[in-house]
Amino acid sequence: xxxxxxxxxxxxxxxxxxxxRDPQVTGLIVAPGNAGTGRLADQYQxxxxxxxEVIALARKVEADLxxxxxxxxxxxxxxxxxxxxxxxxxxxxxxxxRIEGSKAFAKDVMAAAGVRTAxxxxxDNPAHLDAALERFGPPAGDPAWVVKDxxxxxxxxxxxxxDRDAARSHAAGLLESGHPVLLESFLDGPEVSLFCVVDxxxxxxxxxAQDFKxxxxxxxxxxxxxxxxxxxxxxxxxxxxxGIVSRIVEPVAAELVQRGSPFCGLLYAGLAIxxxxxxxxxxxxxxxxxETQAVLALLESPIGQLLYAAGTGALAEFDQLQWRDGAAVxxxxxxxxxxxxxxxxxxxxxxxxxxxxxxGTARRDDGAIVxxxxxxxxxxxxxxxxxxxxxxxxxILSSIRLPGGHFRTDIGQRAAEGKITI
Ligand code: GLY
Numbered sequence: 450x451x452x453x454x455x456x457x458x459x460x461x462x463x464x465x466x467x468x469x470r471d472p473q474v475t476g477l478i479v480a481p482g483n484a485g486t487g488r489l490a491d492q493y494q495x496x497x498x499x500x501x502e503v504i505a506l507a508r509k510v511e512a513d514l515x516x517x518x519x520x521x522x523x524x525x526x527x528x529x530x531x532x533x534x535x536x537x538x539x540x541x542x543x544x545x546x547r548i549e550g551s552k553a554f555a556k557d558v559m560a561a562a563g564v565r566t567a568x569x570x571x572x573d574n575p576a577h578l579d580a581a582l583e584r585f586g587p588p589a590g591d592p593a594w595v596v597k598d599x600x601x602x603x604x605x606x607x608x609x610x611x612d613r614d615a616a617r618s619h620a621a622g623l624l625e626s627g628h629p630v631l632l633e634s635f636l637d638g639p640e641v642s643l644f645c646v647v648d649x650x651x652x653x654x655x656x657x658a659q660d661f662k663x664x665x666x667x668x669x670x671x672x673x674x675x676x677x678x679x680x681x682x683x684x685x686x687x688x689x690x691x692g693i694v695s696r697i698v699e700p701v702a703a704e705l706v707q708r709g710s711p712f713c714g715l716l717y718a719g720l721a722i723x724x725x726x727x728x729x730x731x732x733x734x735x736x737x738x739x740e741t742q743a744v745l746a747l748l749e750s751p752i753g754q755l756l757y758a759a760g761t762g763a764l765a766e767f768d769q770l771q772w773r774d775g776a777a778v779x780x781x782x783x784x785x786x787x788x789x790x791x792x793x794x795x796x797x798x799x800x801x802x803x804x805x806x807x808x809g810t811a812r813r814d815d816g817a818i819v820x821x822x823x824x825x826x827x828x829x830x831x832x833x834x835x836x837x838x839x840x841x842x843x844x845i846l847s848s849i850r851l852p853g854g855h856f857r858t859d860i861g862q863r864a865a866e867g868k869i870t871i
Contacts, residue, residue, distance in 0.1 A: 450513045450514060451476035454478070454480075460738035460739070479491070485805070497521075498522050507534070516539045542713070566729040567634045569633040569634070586616060600629070608671075640719065641719075642678075643718045644736060655770070661676045662675060666859045777838050778829070782824075784851070791822060799848040835861050
């Protein structure tokens, strides 16, 4: 099987690495890829938001399966176009991808499916902002305001703050740039990401993971696209995990079938485990980054065959997933100034080694690897438990040099020390 992976992040590098372990995968192609993925796959530069360009590449490389990593081509309908051209594709069509692309749609689907989520309100008129802020946040009983960009913002459009001025200023800035604002009630409790492979009606859950969205240790500073993750989640009881699948993900998948837009791809439930049980923070329509890097490091089942089964509606016949014992930890090395505008063009050394997955990297004409984005590489450590996986990840990280680079030192630490309770 020849597999074309669309995307350029560490998530796609992790997918390629996992695919390379599948004995039925005979060829790997990536577009556009990065400086690290060229060792695993043939690379092509195409505009991944252009269905015509992606279809032309899939034809040229004779892809048997196309796996779309990022949300933007999915929301634009590239998966529909590929299926229309006769390709097997892992990734939802435009209608189902609205579960991530439109928060209003996601809320509507969740309400119809009876799934618990934060209460919310969309504000698109600055004149209504102050009154709406009064209905959320501390005066209304919540410990903080949750202000989101109601459009795709790669995780960076979210501000959670107990400071009303900061909440107002973020919301007003979004409105000024023409982006509607989503105000949500605050969900207490630790967060979990659960990725499910879905072929319409059959839902196959992967290991649960936790990611770290804030830039600094102890969850300080602004939100990012994700600074690290670990899997599995030792503090999540199995009955809650099973309940998330049966009472949240399966009803949402069934609701999408009912609406005539079945979801085929990776349905990502981001949840808060509150004192009243799990509640959905968000759904995404693709593998999460950086959780994928940790989750796939533990997957023993052949992922090419799994994603092909999802793309062809045959998940119900797929064998139960097999996982490696132990744990995996991912730590992201970010460029100077990230999550603000990152400095790029710095030479990075020590990154061409096992356990390092590339994201914002490019190869210069002289062969040097340089930073080209905010999250530069993800380092993945595995071990018999979280403590050992953490130790391994930070050991690998210590041999990488990136001027101005920064990372969190506490990824998975509280879980490893048994300090997370629900
Ligand atoms: N880990 C957050 C995301 O992928 O959106």
